[in-house]
Amino acid sequence: MMRYRFFLYLLVCSIVTACGEPAAEIPPDDLLDRDKFTDVMVDVQLIEGMKIHKLGPKREKSPDMEAMYANVFQKHAVDKESFEKTYNYYKARPDEMELIYEQVLDSLSKLDVEVKKIYNTPKNLRDSLNLDSIKNARQRFEKAVSD
Numbered sequence: 802m803m804r805y806r807f808f809l810y811l812l813v814c815s816i817v818t819a820c821g822e823p824a825a826e827i828p829p830d831d832l833l834d835r836d837k838f839t840d841v842m843v844d845v846q847l848i849e850g851m852k853i854h855k856l857g858p859k860r861e862k863s864p865d866m867e868a869m870y871a872n873v874f875q876k877h878a879v880d881k882e883s884f885e886k887t888y889n890y891y892k893a894r895p896d897e898m899e900l901i902y903e904q905v906l907d908s909l910s911k912l913d914v915e916v917k918k919i920y921n922t923p924k925n926l927r928d929s930l931n932l933d934s935i936k937n938a939r940q941r942f943e944k945a946v947s948d
Contacts, residue, residue: 833879833887839901841884843908844873915941 833841836861848869921940 829890831883831886832890833883835901837877837879838884838887838891839904839908841873841877841879842901842905843912844876845870846875846905846909912941 809822830839848866851869852866871883874884
């Protein structure tokens with residue numbers, strides 16, 4: 802009977818410890834910070850949109866694409882290898898990548914609203930404050946596209 806209780810105790814302990822939450826995975830040190838990666842992804846999505854919209858079927862052969870990506874990496878002070886390693890890390894973790902893409906889409910939506918304000922505001926309704934905010938939005942948009 803004593804032996805039976807001992808094995809029952811071991812079985813219960815094994816089940817209880819096996820049902821615990823898995824330990825949180827710590828990302829490697831050489832990955833980009835999540836916020837920085839998200840900022841880079843916003844610019845990458847702008848480039849991808851330009852590829853599809855402006856270049857059509859010739860987009861993969863355009864020599865300008867490499868220069869655009871190089872400008873984005875330089876703007877954010879990251880190298881291509883770090884970006885690709887971080888991208889692959891999050892790609893292997895779809896739940897985390899989905900959260901990042903939600904932030905990217907949110908940033909792109911805000912940028913879209915700012916751009917629409919620039920082009921849809923009648924000139925006679927612009928006051929000095931509105932003109933300054935439009936000018937700032939236009940500069941940020943043009944910089945994002947040109948970088």
